[in-house]
Amino acid sequence: MSSPQTFKIASIPGDGIGTEITEAAIQVLDKLASVDGSFGLEYTHFDWSSKAYLERGWYMPPDGMEQLQKHDAIYFGAVGWPDVPDHISLWSLILPIRKTMNQYVNVRPTRILPGTQSPLSSCQSNPGTLDWIIIRENSEGEYAGQGGTTHENSPHTIATELAIFSRVGIERIMRFAFETARSRERKKLTMVTKSNAQRHGMVLWDKIFYEVAAEYPDVEWDKMLVDAMTVRMVNNPASMDTIVATNLHADILSDLAAALSGSIGIAPSSNLDPTRKHPSMFEPIHGSAPDIAGKGVANPVGAFWSAAEMIRWLGEGRLNAGTFRFKSSSV
Ligand code: GGG
Numbered sequence: 001m002s003s004p005q006t007f008k009i010a011s012i013p014g015d016g017i018g019t020e021i022t023e024a025a026i027q028v029l030d031k032l033a034s035v036d037g038s039f040g041l042e043y044t045h046f047d048w049s050s051k052a053y054l055e056r057g058w059y060m061p062p063d064g065m066e067q068l069q070k071h072d073a074i075y076f077g078a079v080g081w082p083d084v085p086d087h088i089s090l091w092s093l094i095l096p097i098r099k100t101m102n103q104y105v106n107v108r109p110t111r112i113l114p115g116t117q118s119p120l121s122s123c124q125s126n127p128g129t130l131d132w133i134i135i136r137e138n139s140e141g142e143y144a145g146q147g148g149t150t151h152e153n154s155p156h157t158i159a160t161e162l163a164i165f166s167r168v169g170i171e172r173i174m175r176f177a178f179e180t181a182r183s184r185e186r187k188k189l190t191m192v193t194k195s196n197a198q199r200h201g202m203v204l205w206d207k208i209f210y211e212v213a214a215e216y217p218d219v220e221w222d223k224m225l226v227d228a229m230t231v232r233m234v235n236n237p238a239s240m241d242t243i244v245a246t247n248l249h250a251d252i253l254s255d256l257a258a259a260l261s262g263s264i265g266i267a268p269s270s271n272l273d274p275t276r277k278h279p280s281m282f283e284p285i286h287g288s289a290p291d292i293a294g295k296g297v298a299n300p301v302g303a304f305w306s307a308a309e310m311i312r313w314l315g316e317g318r319l320n321a322g323t324f325r326f327k328s329s330s331v
Contacts, residue, residue, distance in 0.1 A: 006040035007314050010071040010279065014093065015050045016288025017298035018077025025075070025303040032311070039315070044071065050081030050089050050288075059092035065100045068279060072317075073310050074101075076283035077303070082290055094283075095145070098138055101278035103271035104169065105176050106136035106247075107309070108254040108285060113301070116262030120237060129238035132257055133180055136250030137173040138271055140164050141201075143247045163248075165201035167208065174212040176274060177244035181219045184241060189221045192229050192245035192253065205246070230256060254285055265299030268306035276317055282310040 013022035026043065033041050046067070048059045061067075068074055074097065079089045097103070110132045112118045120130065144164035151157050174191075181189035191209050195202035206223070213221055224232065226249045232239065233256055245253055258267035264286045271281040284302030292298055 004038055004040055005318060006042050007072040008070065009041055009043045009310075010046060010068050010074045011043045012046045012048050012074065012093070013077040014048070014079045014288065015081045015089070016078055016290050016293035017286075018049075018079065018288050020293070020296070020298050021284065021300045021303035022075065022077040024300040025307045028304055029307050029311070039311075039318075043075075048093060050079070050084045053089075053092065054081075054083060059089070060096075065097075068097065068101065071279050072314055073279050074281035075307065075310060076281055078284070078286065078288035080288045080290075091145070094281075095143060097281055098271050099145075101271075101281065102139075102273040102275065103278070103281055104137070104139040104172060105270075105272040105274060106138040106250070107180075107270040107272060108134040108136060108250070108257070108267065109305075109309075110134065110254070110257040110261045110267060112261050113266060116266065118260060118262045120234070120260055130261060132237075132240055133184070133242050134250050134254045134257060135173065135177040135180060135242065135244040136254065136269075137169065137245070137247050139247070140166060140169045141247035163198070163201050163246075165204055165246075167204070170205055170208040171212060172274075173244060174209055177242060178212060178216040178219055181221075181242035182216060186241040187219050188241040189219055190229075190240045190243045191221065191223045192226050192243060192249055193223070194226050194249070196225060202246075226253070229253060233257065233260060258285060263299060264302075266301040266305065268302050268309055270306070270309045270313060272313065280310075280313055282306040282313075 011022060011026065013019040029041055033039055048064070053059045076094065079093050080086055081089065110130065112130050118130065142161055142163045144162065146162035146164055147160040149157065149159045177189055181187055193202040193205045195206050226245065233253070237260065243253070254267065255264060258264040267285045269283055269285045273280050284306050286302055289298060
């Protein structure tokens with residue numbers, strides 16, 4: 001047996017229930033490591049939060065990214081607090097980390113876990129067959145950070161939010177999605193856009209999708225507009241398996257998916273750098289939930305599932321560094 005490897009984890013609990021669920025997940029991870037015996041975990045805890053920002057004026061120090069780069073993975077709780085505008089907190093932590101660490105894939109699996117009550121159970125469709133992996137493009141679109149505001153504080157204020165789509169960015173997410181679909185039993189991919197109304201970036205998505213699809217003749221695929229997709233997710237959940245969509249569309253669809261599976265509290269996500277040159281980041285998809293923070297009632301399952309995905313990613317890297325693999329979810 002190979003000697004145990006210790007992985008360095010950067011833990012960023014963040015705000016609200018982020019601190020509670022991270023603490024619970026680290027207890028589970030430590031127990032797992034001690035029972036398993038084939039790996040160890042060593043944490044650095046970073047107090048990069050809205051509370052700290054309000055006290056000292058910054059979330060992350062100037063060398064924050066270099067500090068993160070010294071780790072094998074980043075384990076994130078949640079960000080956002082009522083006293084700080086949401087766009088400040090989001091753009092101070094998660095979004096710059098995703099960008100700097102080349103985490104261009106966000107994997108969001110959804111299943112109805114045993115013991116959870118799905119709102120779909122009252123629908124005609126069989127809820128037991130809801131088993132999706134949403135592949136969210138994680139670096140472009142409306143989250144690219146391009147745009148601006150002019151004529152501020154006047155009735156003529158104009159704000160633009162540019163959606164950026166590049167051939168490189170689209171091609172790599174399509175390949176990842178097709179590889180994921182191919183690794184799953186059903187070998188089925190649904191691609192989501194809004195290319196009837198958004199006639200530049202989304203049409204480029206369509207075009208590159210067809211090109212990449214030709215390389216995967218064993219994967220069955222179909223294509224949806226995002227509005228129709230929300231209806232299909234509710235009415236015919238069993239008809240889909242792997243789903244690929246833009247940063248914004250997949251952010252929204254994955255919240256819907258989580259709600260359909262029973263609760264947003266159980267949904268995990270993996271922000272991956274498939275080249276493995278930078279640490280990937282694992283976080284539940286939910287936010288900091290200030291309304292229930294500190295009450296001890298937060299659901300830690302999304303954090304546990306994200307931790308499981310982190311261990312799997314690190315384990316796959318140890319076995320096969322640099323390869324392009326993402327199998328169906330381990331939980
Ligand atoms: N646990 C992650 C978290 O705090 N999410 C808040 C959020 O709004 N995230 C937006 C995003 O994932 O792009």
